[in-house]
Amino acid sequence: MTATIDVHGLAKRFGDLQAVRDVSLQVQPGELFGVLGPNGSGKSTTIRMLCGVIDPTAGSGTVLGLDLRRESEAIKRGIGYMTQSFSLYSDLSVGENLRFWSGVHGLGFLRVGDRIREQLARYHLTDRTGQIAGTLSGGWRQRLALACATIHRPQLLVLDEPTAGVDPVSRREFWQLIGSLVRDGTTVLCSTHYMDEAERFDRMAFIFQGRLLGTGTPAELAASAELSVAEGVVAEAADMADRLRTDPRIVEAAVHGRILRVVARDPAALPEGLQPVRTTIEDAFISLSALEPGPRT
Amino acid sequence: MNRLLAVAWKELMHLRRDRLSLAMIVLLPTVQFLVFGFAIDTDVRHVPLAVLDRDVTQESRDLVRRLEATTYYHDIGAVGGYDEANRALREGLVGAVLVIPPDYAAAVAAGQPRSVQLLVDGSDPMTVGSTTGAASGLARSLSEALLHVEVDLRYNPQQISAVYIVPGLVGVILTFTLVLMTALAIAREREHGTIEGLVVSPIRPWELIGGKLAPYVVIGYVQMTLVLGLGSLLFNIHPGPGVVGLYAVALLFIAANLAVGLVFSTIARTQGQAMQLAVFFLLPNILLSGFMFPIAAMPDGIRQATEILPLTHFLRVVRGIVLKGASLTDLWGEIAALAGLLGGLLVLATLRVRKRLA
Numbered sequence: 001m002t003a004t005i006d007v008h009g010l011a012k013r014f015g016d017l018q019a020v021r022d023v024s025l026q027v028q029p030g031e032l033f034g035v036l037g038p039n040g041s042g043k044s045t046t047i048r049m050l051c052g053v054i055d056p057t058a059g060s061g062t063v064l065g066l067d068l069r070r071e072s073e074a075i076k077r078g079i080g081y082m083t084q085s086f087s088l089y090s091d092l093s094v095g096e097n098l099r100f101w102s103g104v105h106g107l108g109f110l111r112v113g114d115r116i117r118e119q120l121a122r123y124h125l126t127d128r129t130g131q132i133a134g135t136l137s138g139g140w141r142q143r144l145a146l147a148c149a150t151i152h153r154p155q156l157l158v159l160d161e162p163t164a165g166v167d168p169v170s171r172r173e174f175w176q177l178i179g180s181l182v183r184d185g186t187t188v189l190c191s192t193h194y195m196d197e198a199e200r201f202d203r204m205a206f207i208f209q210g211r212l213l214g215t216g217t218p219a220e221l222a223a224s225a226e227l228s229v230a231e232g233v234v235a236e237a238a239d240m241a242d243r244l245r246t247d248p249r250i251v252e253a254a255v256h257g258r259i260l261r262v263v264a265r266d267p268a269a270l271p272e273g274l275q276p277v278r279t280t281i282e283d284a285f286i287s288l289s290a291l292e293p294g295p296r297t
Numbered sequence: 298m299n300r301l302l303a304v305a306w307k308e309l310m311h312l313r314r315d316r317l318s319l320a321m322i323v324l325l326p327t328v329q330f331l332v333f334g335f336a337i338d339t340d341v342r343h344v345p346l347a348v349l350d351r352d353v354t355q356e357s358r359d360l361v362r363r364l365e366a367t368t369y370y371h372d373i374g375a376v377g378g379y380d381e382a383n384r385a386l387r388e389g390l391v392g393a394v395l396v397i398p399p400d401y402a403a404a405v406a407a408g409q410p411r412s413v414q415l416l417v418d419g420s421d422p423m424t425v426g427s428t429t430g431a432a433s434g435l436a437r438s439l440s441e442a443l444l445h446v447e448v449d450l451r452y453n454p455q456q457i458s459a460v461y462i463v464p465g466l467v468g469v470i471l472t473f474t475l476v477l478m479t480a481l482a483i484a485r486e487r488e489h490g491t492i493e494g495l496v497v498s499p500i501r502p503w504e505l506i507g508g509k510l511a512p513y514v515v516i517g518y519v520q521m522t523l524v525l526g527l528g529s530l531l532f533n534i535h536p537g538p539g540v541v542g543l544y545a546v547a548l549l550f551i552a553a554n555l556a557v558g559l560v561f562s563t564i565a566r567t568q569g570q571a572m573q574l575a576v577f578f579l580l581p582n583i584l585l586s587g588f589m590f591p592i593a594a595m596p597d598g599i600r601q602a603t604e605i606l607p608l609t610h611f612l613r614v615v616r617g618i619v620l621k622g623a624s625l626t627d628l629w630g631e632i633a634a635l636a637g638l639l640g641g642l643l644v645l646a647t648l649r650v651r652k653r654l655a
Contacts, residue, residue: 051497087494089307091314095308103303104498110306132314149494234315253529 004029004156004187005050007061007068010077019045022212023059027189027203029155030085033181034201035191036285042210047160050189052076064156077105080154084164086145090134094125094144097133098151105152119147119154123177139170146177150186157181159190163197175200198281208289218281225284227251228267230274234260240271251287262288300500305510310480312512318478326470326520330527333466337589340404341427344392346370349382354402360413370430386418393417412435452620463528465588465617467521467612471547472554472582473575480571481560482509488567491594502650504562510555517551518544525619539618542625546614549635553607556642564648582608607642610635 005027012020012072015095020042027033037043048054050063052072061068064078081087081120088097098116103109112120112129115207120126123143128136133144142162159178163171175197182188194226199218206213214221234240237260241253244262249269254261264270312319346364350357364370370393378383396414404411415432419425438548453460476655486492494503521544528534536543565571583589586608587598592600603609610631617623617631627630 047330048497053496073499073501079497081494081497083492083493084492085490087491089311089491091490092307092310100303100307100310101498103306104300104495104500106299106499108299109303279335 002065003027003177003190004031004188005033005061005063007050007063008059010046010049010056010059010061012042012049013057018210020049020056022214023205023207025205025212025215027187029187030182030185031202032178032188032200033190034224035189035202036193036195036198036204036281037207038193041207042179042209043193045210046207047158047189048190051079051081051158055275069213076154078155080149080152082145082149082157082159082162083161086141088133088141088145088148091116091132093130093132094120094136097144097148101148101151107152110193114222119151119177121296123147139173140168141168142166143177146174148227150181155187157186157188159188161191161193163192171197195280195282206285206288208285208292211292213285213288213292222279222281222284225279225287226265227279227287228264228276229262229263229269229279229283230264230276231259232274233258234271234273244269244271246250251283251290269286298504300510301508303503304500304505305511307511308509311485322474322516322520323523324521325474327527329470330365330463330524332460334528334532337458337462341424342369342385342573343371344369344389344424344428347382347385347391347394347398348373348374348635349376349378350503351393351399352397352401356402357397357404360401361395362525364432364435367431367477368428369437372387377600382416386416389418391418392424405571410429418477434441440617444472457532460534461616462589463524463532464535464615465612467524467526467547467615468550468608469583469588470520470524471517471551471611473579475551475554476487476561476578477572477575478513478516479510479555480565482513482585483559483562484565484568486573502647506559506646506650510552510559513555514548514551518547519552521547528619534619536619537622539624540598541623543615543618546611546625546628546632549632549639550607550614551651553635553639553642556608559646560642560649563646582606585609604634605638607635607638610638 001212003026006080008024010020010025011018023042023046028060035043035046049056049068050073052063052068055069055072055089064076066074066078068075079257089100092100095112095116098119099109100113102113102116107113107115116237117126120129123146124142128140132175133141136144145162157178163174164256166174192198201218203215203217204221205215215226216224237255237258241255241260241262244253245249247269249263249264249266251263251265252261253263260271260274261277262270262274263286265287319647348361350361362372362389365373374391376385376394379396382396385391386394396416398413401411415429417425483492484497516533525536525540529536558575561571561574561578565574583594585592585603586606587603588608592603592609595603613631614635615627617628
């Protein structure tokens, strides 16, 4: 089975700024693949290269079996794309937004056809067909954006920070909708800077300062950092945390109320009396990014 | 092509929701037409005049009456001396003072050359032209000159300003609305972030731009028809059969304006900036294109610079066709210049858009 995304050594330079360097990724069909990194880490640039919008300065590969450089127009036809700005026209109605994107993909825009009715029904928007998109609440706008982005039944759905600035309830609903698309066989590539969303991905990549720090399942990535994490209630937690932070083996010592949580590269560095807990994706990311040379963002 | 139509349809839907812009398409030309057509008259008449009559005879009074009859002067009052005359000019009470010397009647009786003096407020050049022109015209008619020049004023014999202004308005209104609307149309996509989705979509740049501009070509023609229709209705300016050629040449002009708007839209980040750029462009168009002030009167350098404005050439075409009944072959030079400018603007716009979308 050929990979949906298969790229090697992708790099992008904007003038003096090396935005992305040496990124290699393989995403298998039907995967929900996450790209994690802080703002300005090169996530968006990587995604725009994968969508065929900008040419990489170096590297090569295929998306949907199409050459990234030579067949970028065909790639654009095969993918669905949604950003945090949703690309919705707030002065047009729900139906008109769908008709426009239907027209863009050559599926006709003159009337509300079968495909548009399917999308309306799937995203529970039928009753709101005539409503102006700008008057929808955040969650409904997100549904409409997803309905527009998938109107042509793309094999690959690319989401660039789709949940940025969306309330927790809508985020949860959104992931349920994405889950149902994945079950139907759509491959989804999604970038986010919310570490707590990482557990939802089948596999994911860490990006930091334009560099790929690692790829794998959430469990693999957490394990790959080789960390020991422990937490517990201690007296004078803040003082102890300050002391621990001077130890180079300690990645992080955080105080949450009366609870001290310590992340260490060496279990011997952990103080006595704490209970061992699971390593989170966030712990792994902080540890891996701290090992990177160069300025911190 | 289908994608282009989808974009054009979307633009029309935006416009349908935007009542103000929709109203502006019709209101802007109508209001400008009425203001420019009726209010602006470069042929200054009824200049307030004072007379310093130091002769006070039948002959001097006869001269004043004749001057009055030209309708270029009005409210003719008398002043007692030079001091009073100077004060009246300085305070702006009068635009000119006619000084009749004490020996005026005697000179008339003796058949000698006689002279009068006209003190004119020169702070407004437009007034000076009409005032002195009327006076020297009168002087010529009074003297029995040996050389009689018969002037045959063609195309606008009564020198009605509206006849000159109204056809030009077609060009000015098209310039303003089209540049503004195009600049806004793309700036809006950028401001709302919707351009992101379009860039990743299968829409090619030419489909996006063609689809965005197509509705405005139609709007341009609607406005042009409106102004020409009003001119025919209210000022009896009938374009004649040459109007078919005019509509053809207008396509070049409309496209040139859309290209200018497009370039602006690649510079502006917000709709506010796009609006400022459009206004910034409009001012030289009104002042330097020959719409209001003759290009022949402009200094070297500026005169050549006006040739890069599409409006300069379109004005010559529209006035040539509407006022003089010229054919397209008579105007081929202007049409070629317009086509050349359009070509250059299209190259510039394409380069800018390609750079911005990447």
